[in-house]
Amino acid sequence: xxxxxxxxxxxxxxxxxxxxxxxxxxxxxxxxxxxxxxxxxxxxxxxxxxxxxxxxxxxxxxxxxxxxxxxxxxxxxxxxxxxxxxxxxxxxxxxxxxxxxxxxxxxxxxxxxxxxxxxxxxxxxxxxxxxxxxxxxxxxxxxxxxxxxxxxxxxxxxxxxxxxxxxxxxxxxxxxxxxxxxxxxxxxxxxxxxxxxxxxxxxx
Amino acid sequence: xxxxxxxxxxxxxxxxxxxxxxxxxxxxxxxxxxxxxxxxxxxxxxxxxxxxxxxxxxxxxxxxxxxxxxxxxxxxxxxxxxxxxxxxxxxxxxxxxxxxxxxxxxxxxxxxxxxxxxxxxxxxxxxxxxxxxxxxxxxxxxxxxxxxxxxxxxxxxxxxxxxxxxxxxxxxxxxxxxxxxxxxxxxxxxxxxxxxxxxxxxxxxxxxxxxxxxxxxxxxxxxxxxxxxxxxxxxxxxxxxxxxxxxxxxxxxxxxxxxxxxxxxxxxxxxxxxxxxxxxxxxxxxxxxxxxxxxxxxxxxxxxxxxxxxxxxxxx
Numbered sequence: 001x002x003x004x005x006x007x008x009x010x011x012x013x014x015x016x017x018x019x020x021x022x023x024x025x026x027x028x029x030x031x032x033x034x035x036x037x038x039x040x041x042x043x044x045x046x047x048x049x050x051x052x053x054x055x056x057x058x059x060x061x062x063x064x065x066x067x068x069x070x071x072x073x074x075x076x077x078x079x080x081x082x083x084x085x086x087x088x089x090x091x092x093x094x095x096x097x098x099x100x101x102x103x104x105x106x107x108x109x110x111x112x113x114x115x116x117x118x119x120x121x122x123x124x125x126x127x128x129x130x131x132x133x134x135x136x137x138x139x140x141x142x143x144x145x146x147x148x149x150x151x152x153x154x155x156x157x158x159x160x161x162x163x164x165x166x167x168x169x170x171x172x173x174x175x176x177x178x179x180x181x182x183x184x185x186x187x188x189x190x191x192x193x194x195x196x197x198x199x200x201x202x203x204x
Numbered sequence: 205x206x207x208x209x210x211x212x213x214x215x216x217x218x219x220x221x222x223x224x225x226x227x228x229x230x231x232x233x234x235x236x237x238x239x240x241x242x243x244x245x246x247x248x249x250x251x252x253x254x255x256x257x258x259x260x261x262x263x264x265x266x267x268x269x270x271x272x273x274x275x276x277x278x279x280x281x282x283x284x285x286x287x288x289x290x291x292x293x294x295x296x297x298x299x300x301x302x303x304x305x306x307x308x309x310x311x312x313x314x315x316x317x318x319x320x321x322x323x324x325x326x327x328x329x330x331x332x333x334x335x336x337x338x339x340x341x342x343x344x345x346x347x348x349x350x351x352x353x354x355x356x357x358x359x360x361x362x363x364x365x366x367x368x369x370x371x372x373x374x375x376x377x378x379x380x381x382x383x384x385x386x387x388x389x390x391x392x393x394x395x396x397x398x399x400x401x402x403x404x405x406x407x408x409x410x411x412x413x414x415x416x417x418x419x420x421x422x423x424x425x426x427x428x429x430x431x432x433x434x435x436x437x438x439x440x441x442x443x444x445x446x447x448x449x450x451x452x453x454x455x456x457x458x459x460x461x462x463x464x465x466x467x468x469x470x471x472x473x474x475x476x477x478x479x480x481x482x483x484x485x486x487x488x489x490x491x492x493x494x495x496x497x498x499x500x501x502x503x504x505x506x507x508x509x510x511x512x513x514x515x516x517x518x519x520x
Contacts (some may be wrong), residue, residue, distance in 0.1 A: 010212060011212070013212075014212040015215070018219035021223050024223075025227050026226060028227060029227055029231075060256075066249065106395060118304075120300050122301070126303070149260055151267075151294060155271065185297055188293070190288055193295070
């Protein structure tokens with residue numbers, strides 16, 4: 001036990017120790033909390049999940065309605081989709097039923113989207129670079145995708161746009177005779193090609 | 205107040221308690237946030253993709269059978285070979301796309317059912333090629349799909365079911381248990397088309413429909429509809445049939461229309477003397493259906509299943 005004259009030092013030491021202990025525990029407590037993945041921001045995990053499900057649902061519904069293959073078939077044989085510039089549609093969805101659904105579901109909710117179409121090349125492999133149906137820019141780091149495959153047959157015909165009601169009309173040219181972005185991957189059977197439509201969505 | 209000598213100890217213990225409380229609070233908060241994170245992650249081992257693959261394979265198989273059946277007069281071997289080629293080609297192409305999602309997929313044909321279709325495409329009486337009004341379409345049939353399009357004003361006007369049984373158009377299934385007729389007539393005093401199902405002494409049901417402006421009524425035995433309206437009696441009659449049965453027509457001159465009868469026997473087994481190239485009705489080879497096996501394997505999911513595709517069936 002210290003004598004009366006050194007009591008101040010002992011008190012000071014106690015206070016410093018207690019203070020340091022408090023500070024250390026506070027620092028430790030703050031270091032271990034897990035934040036950010038769920039905080040409200042455009043890069044939240046919730047939003048990514050929600051957008052992925054939205055894109056998947058959209059593809060499934062439109063596949064059931066049969067609007068996607070006619071849009072894929074509206075190709076004007078000059079190297080781009082009917083009504084689009086050579087790199088695809090840059091202002092939104094194509095002027096077909098599928099494009100209308102894309103615009104109403106995604107663009108009106110401020111979700112940007114790209115639609116890429118992968119096909120099977122004549123050597124039997126998947127194409128490395130897709131044909132872009134809709135190109136609204138480069139996706140952000142937190143984009144999500146949804147994909148679905150569709151089958152094209154030799155006797156499917158190319159289609160052209162019908163401006164009066166945003167639909168497509170068949171032309172007389174069958175896929176087997178036309179210049180199309182996908183080749184006839186198997187000439188012995190009636191299956192022309194299998195294409196995969198990928199919809200990339202991200203928050204603008 | 206405590207003694208001067210014990211104040212240090214007091215402060216130390218107080219500080220320790222406070223520290224432990226803070227750490228506990230932090231650990232609780234951490235646990236809550238982490239649980240929330242894990243619970244809202246995208247769960248699911250990806251079984252949705254396996255089902256999507258099977259759905260697309262089914263659609264492809266059905267579309268291929270229907271396209272092949274539109275060609276008349278092909279040999280069964282050609283039809284089977286074309287179908288198998290299409291399925292193999294599709295399987296190879298789709299595998300490229302599935303590989304990107306780290307899944308191996310394949311579809312193979314297990315078996316193909318040969319069938320025959322007896323078809324009348326011009327609107328004529330329901331008589332056989334020689335003009336007989338009572339004739340047999342097919343015998344030893346296991347499965348069949350019949351679709352008729354009759355015009356109302358050609359039907360017999362009957363005043364009772366037994367009158368219709370004797371005098372109106374009858375399509376009769378005959379199996380080991382007896383006769384199961386379906387009668388097509390117009391009830392006296394109306395302009396409707398009525399289909400009486402079952403023998404008159406054991407009536408299963410009756411379906412009556414107004415033919416509308418074009419005077420035609422489509423009766424579909426596969427979808428159990430009369431003029432688009434559901435008629436469950438037809439389904440009940442077909443469910444009660446034995447394994448093998450015969451299809452006959454009686455009073456074929458009492459109705460005019462077109463029809464298509466698909467049976468799952470090959471053309472050599474169908475007892476009808478009609479020609480593929482002659483006048484209506486014609487008989488031609490078709491594929492009745494096929495059985496395919498689909499395999500989907502990914503790191504989390506191994507799915508293998510066999511499914512059957514029947515030509516002309518709707519997706520419902």
